[in-house]
Amino acid sequence: MSDRSLLELNLAEARDGLARRMFSARELTAAYNDAVAEAKPLNAYITPTPERALTMADAADERLARGEALLLDGIPVAVKDLFCTKDIQTTAGSHILDGFRPPYESTITDKLWQAGAVMIGKANLDEFAMGSSSTTSWYGPVESPWRRPGDNRPLVAGGSSGGSAAAVAARAALAAIGTDTGGSIRQPASFCGIVGLKPTYGRCSRWGVVAYASSLDHPGPMGRTVRDVAIMLRAMAGHDPRDSTSAALPVPDFAAALTGDIRGLRIGIPREYSVDGMPGEIAALWQQGVEWLRAAGAEPVEISLPMTKYALATYYIIAPAEASSNLARYDGVRFGLRIEGDSLEEMYELTRAAGFGAEVRRRVLIGTYVLSAGYYDAYYLKAQRVRTLIARDFAGAFERVDCILTPTAPSAAFAIGDKSDDPIAMYLNDVFTVPANLAGLPAISVPAGLSADGLPLGLQITGRAFDEETVLRVAEVLESAARFRHLPGFVAGGGG
């Protein structure tokens, strides 16, 4: 098969082709190595790993030849550069981790390799996963493969897993893993026209993932289709005794849940998500989503999530608070960047000032402030209480409905540089995605249509804790109804 036709296959199709020996894992991987090189202008990767990929592909071919194929044998996957990969530079998109090569492999990537997946490279991201645009990386911004028709300004891929999303959308990875702390898988998936799933908190281990905000960080899969992420999730999920917040629950065959049958399911439509200033096309797409699900036999139910309006403010207290503490370890003493000073304090100050970008510094400052004596009760403690109330909102709703349908983001992708000087406008990107992080619930973004200026828009399904199966089932029905077949302006192999 030609490189181009190899790159057109989705994960499920590629797996079939490999199993039937229509092509080898080495051929598939070589095609993706070329695609990664071709997609270099997108800056989706910080560290491509072509040699490692071929070695892993050869091992997969041996298993495939013996008829002992693993779940993801020979599937080239992009890894957000927040996951520690043994002996391979891991940057978190930050200058402060210069030269850091972890002596360990994160649980999630280890599980992927154990399932036969091939590491194609380490994907670019917002520095320490802090952002909604993948423009704050020390290694430069990620460009979306999409362009507005007739407008050549580069657009953001969304963030923080923007490199992962851009790589999948541009066919420079067959699938990817990301992390989602406030929308960092779903929002870039929406911007890039792919599927991104944030599983339930505790479903996927955080061990070996550079921490941003520990109680909100969720590793998860990104792919071309709902089925692809279901297959990925099966390999990624499971209890990890090294992560105390990991859930000791069995891992279902998520792909088997994709029955296409959602008859009788009750779909919650939260009235509070009709936020002021929501573009008409997003409201219309949301309504279209309701109709698609109704047509498939589900029952839309209006629900109320009254605490939603506090979610963003709550998130921007809790996440920076945890981040300010999580990032204290980057002090120049043991690894990464060190700028020498005349005293210990000066070394700390110089190292952290040089090592952290503006957005990271901003969040460390906010976090330090909200945890300070005299402010703790008014900010952090109150935010924790609101967080509990938000979770209670959802728990109440899920007594009446099986899942909730909303838009993923309040807009399509914007141009690189826009909103960069307006943190609040940037933070508003997360308004629909943050509640699921605060409540730890599974949520997925599915590409559902194009904006008036030709950019992808996603719809989001949120479900009960540890009920990824219903989320995926409804998402697949949505995917089938939406028939999103649009391709970005740039795809590797010259498709489109």
Add this chain to the structure above:
Amino acid sequence: MIAKGTLGDRAEKWETVIGLEVHAQVISKAKLFSGAATDFGAEPNTQVSPVDAAFPGMLPVVNRHCVEQAVRTGLGLNAEIRLESVFERKNYFYPDLPAGYQISQYQQPLVGHGRITLDMPDGTTREIGITRLHLEQDAGKSLHDQHPTLTYVDLNRAGVALMEIVSEPDLRSAEEAGIYLRKLRSILRYLGTCDGNMEEGSLRCDCNVSVRHPGEPLGTRCEIKNVNSIRYVMQAIEYEARRQIELIEEGGTVEQQTRLFDAGRGITRPMRSKEEAHDYRYFPDPDLLPLVLDPDWVERLRAALPELPDAKKVRFVSEYGLSAEDADVLVAEQETALYFEQVAQGRDPKPAANWVMGELFGALNRLGIGIEQSPISAEQLGSLIDLIADGTISGRLAKDIFTEMVASGGDPAAIVAAKGLRQVTDSGAIEAAIDAVLAAQGDKVAEYRAGRDKLYGFFVGQIMRATQGRANPALVNQLLKKKLAG
């Protein structure tokens, strides 16, 4: 009383109020949140996991054994065990604190109120309240003396489990503080939860000291950090109380401060003031779930606790008929109590206690070793006491044999046999010895018979010397009196 002695007549006017925060290193093969080893004295940075070094993405997992040790300690301190407690982060920057925060417990500690009973030298007891006990990580060590301009960091200790045991401000003198620490250490050692070794830093003490006129509200306190011996704790408190009293008497006011004890000069000096105090920004550690204990598990631990010093003391008094003072001495260390009980097993407990506290303690002191390294086993000391009881040897001879046992480690019966020290109970042989002495000391015999009774002891001494101390003293008395009378 040290306090009154050094505070002098001020002791009447002033009351010292002391609360102690003890950091006790938990006996555990592995650290509190990582699998790394905890051996003392290992090569620097050889017992460090990526978790301890706070590498990116590393997560803590609580070590169940350390929790068990802390719960057992809480039970041993008659304290309330909290079935739900929370680990929090205490944030501050220092090179020997790799994560930039210490995982500790703050608002919801594992152990709540408890108490320790102190046995005072005058025979009374004092109850000292325990405010709380919580688990936390130790920091690493900064080594400032290895290089002229650089500081080296050794992370072997980073992440080792500590129990912070906080007392109520119930202590009133340096002496009481010393007694409290000894008692606490004894309980920890009985429980096997901390080795109490202050030189190796496995027990460290922060002292909160304030002074007031009796009956008045508490004064402003100063905290003396990280004092590492009981003697220093007492010196530091003593110095600090006097410093505060003098300050107030001279019209000054005590400023809330953190101070350091300078052992070389025997003084405390300021480290940082209240204004310079850290804002630790405590918040619950999101990497750890609340620690929830199964009440049945706690009860099983309670049932399996060893007999602790207070209970053992009561039993020693009732079961062995010892005085409270002797019982105090024997129960202070678990090894001593065990040794004593082995010696007393099937024997008269009083000589057993006397031999342990007298000759044995003396010998151990001279050798500078603990009872667990004693050259004489409890069985051997028991055999020696048996030899006295059955008349094989005299008590006086037994002390010589004891000395020989310390030197050679030999069995007492074997020493008696080898050196021919068996007591002479043959009245013929003793009579012969008496006759020989009296014949040689004709003048003195005459004097005695003329009324110088005091010479009796002289004759006994001469006879014992003649028999190399082996003559049975009772027989000597009986026969000598008869001869002198005759």
